[in-house]
Amino acid sequence: MQTLLINIKQLLQVRETSIAKVSGAEMAHLPLLENAYLVIENDLISDFGLMENCPKLENATVIDASGKIVLPSFCDSHTHIVYAGNRSGEFVDRINGLSYEEIANRGGGILNSAKKLNETSEDEIYNQSKKRLEEVISQGTGAVEIKSGYGLTVEGELKMLRVIKKLRENYPIAIKSTFLGAHAFPTEYKENHQAYIDLIINEMLPKIAAENLADYIDAFLETGYFSVSETIQIMEAGKKYGLTPKIHVNQFTAIDGIKACVEHGALSVDHLEIVTDEDIEVLKDSTCMPVALPSCSYFISIPYTPARQMLNAGLPLALASDFNPGTTPSGNMHFVVATACIKMKMTPEEAINAATINGAYAMDLSDSHGSITKGKKANFIVTKPLHSYYEIPYCFATNLIDSVWLEGKVFGTQI
Ligand SMILES: N=CN[C@@H](CCC(=O)O)C(=O)O
Ligand SMILES: [Zn+2]
Incomplete structure (x- = not known):
């Protein structure tokens, strides 16, 4: 034809x-x-x-x-579109003055989404998530990465990854799947981080690999979440099963996480609202794609990734949506491109390159997508x-x- x-x-x-x-x-x-x-x-x-x-x-x-x-269609290399319910209540809490951190410390945030996810059936999560997938496709996305990370239990993480697999089977769009069991510590592991990391490594990863449910491994490397050494354990364990790291890092603080990600062969480092000169030096001459998520900065009022500084240093940059129920309830890549131009002072040419070919690179799809x-x-x-x-x-x-x-x-x- x-x-x-x-x-x-x-x-x-x-x-x-x-x-x-x-x-x-x-x-x-x-x-x-x-x-x-x-x-x-x-x-x-x-x-x-x-x-x-x-x-x-x-x-x-x-x-x-x-x-x-x-x-070319947008290549959205960072989303969490598989989730249950929403967090509009926390949105109003933030309007009334609470910060993302304060909400998380009260048991909200990621743990709130994890509770909802574990209470919801796989079919129901699929039905909620497919609507979001259809929405982003109609907004111009033609390849997408989707993360787990709202299960935080063996069954919950497997449930999310099976939903991603089913979406991949049922829609004519390239979908890459990322295991993000290291998204937050469940309350019962707050005082015993190593026990949860062991659960990820010894229970979750073997089952995920046996069902071939993930392409990549992710962790939320951040003060109050996964430390550099905890994230290294996760990256090393993932690599044993062939899962390349794509890591959430430098969203709120810079703690030398980017260096660890680059040293462990991360395909991308994502968020980067706070970036130091040392971080930029580490990314130079690496094959790791920095990924900015401007809709997240917009929605929770945090700094924007310093794109100009990074491009001036010769780095590439990709743009992605971060579609998720907490910090970015939108997968609209047109808005992402526009916000990168308006708030990050990227030119239209830079922003379109970042949202197409560089997004494809951050999903290992530049051979087939992005131009x-x-x-x-x-x-x-x-x-x-x-x-x-x-x-x-x-x-x-x-x-x-x-x-x-x-x-x-x-x-x-x-x-
Ligand atoms: N920062 C970590 N993870 C998500 C948000 C998680 C949530 O609040 O549900 C993000 O990329 O912004
Ligand atoms: Zn994210």
């Missing part, structure tokens, strides 16, 4: 050859074609170019995209008529999407 999109006003992120990621000054360059065509063959991109060179394809379905912009390249998945967004791609971050709260395409079909026609 062949589809030909013609008269595309701007075709963004076109890469003749596949690249893994873009870093530093390269991020200011977003390659594009004005007045372009795009050919899709089954689920893959097979050709693209300028309209003046548009091929005549006898049997293709032709779609006129006059005035519209086409860009308009022949042979990659035909996952892309067609916008409503726009004057230029600058309007994507500029119109920060307008739904600019005309259609989202996953594996060569308009989403909604596959399921």
Whole structure:
């Protein structure tokens, strides 16, 4: 089956050859074609170019995209969209003056979500989570990572990971699965951290590996959560089962966690609201992708990742949503891109690179996702008529999407 999109006003992120990621000054360059065509063959991109060179394809379905912009789907490399219920009560508590830390210390926060999750059936969690997955797809996400971490018990973590597996089986979107048993210490382990770490290592990990339920391992490396040495134990244990680390770090404090993550081969370090010069030095010349989560900074009023400082140092940066019930109840990557431009002073080119090809890198998907390249998945967004791609971050709260395409079909026609 062949589809030909013609008269595309701007075709963004076109890469003749596949690249893994873009870093530093390269991020200011977003390659594009004005007045372009795009050919899709089954689920893959097979050709693209300028309209003046548009091929005549006898049997293709032709779609006129006059005035519209086409860009690769967003690659959201950090979410927690599998959860039960919500935490809107804590949202109001924060409006009334309590901090995230104070709420967590009262047994709220992650432990609140863990209680709800353990009380909810797997089917019910699946039904709640699939609505969020459908929502983010309709907002332009074409590849997503999903974490566990609201179970904090053997059964609870397995339940979450099985839901992620079922989502992966039932939706035409690439899903990577991350085991985050080390998200918080359950109350009964508050005074005995090692016993919970042992439970993760000796009980959870072998079962997860036996069912092949995870691609990555994560921990919340933070003051009051998992220390550097505790996180190292988790990373080392995960690696024995082939799970590469992707770690929550530097959300509230900088405690030399990034160094440990880089030394232990982390694919990404995520959050980075607080970043020191030493952290930046450690990330230079590493293969680890820093990931910023600006919707989290927005929602709980914490600093934004210092993107400019990091890009000036030559680092790459990815943008992800962090969709979760506590700090970011939204997976809208258009809002993420806009907020990165508005609050982090990233240019539209930098933000779109960060939310597409660099997001793909942070999920080991840059070979198949994140750019308009022949042979990659035909996952892309067609916008409503726009004057230029600058309007994507500029119109920060307008739904600019005309259609989202996953594996060569308009989403909604596959399921
Ligand atoms: N910071 C750690 N984990 C999540 C939030 C967890 C929660 O509050 O439920 C995050 O990435 O922001
Ligand atoms: Zn997170």
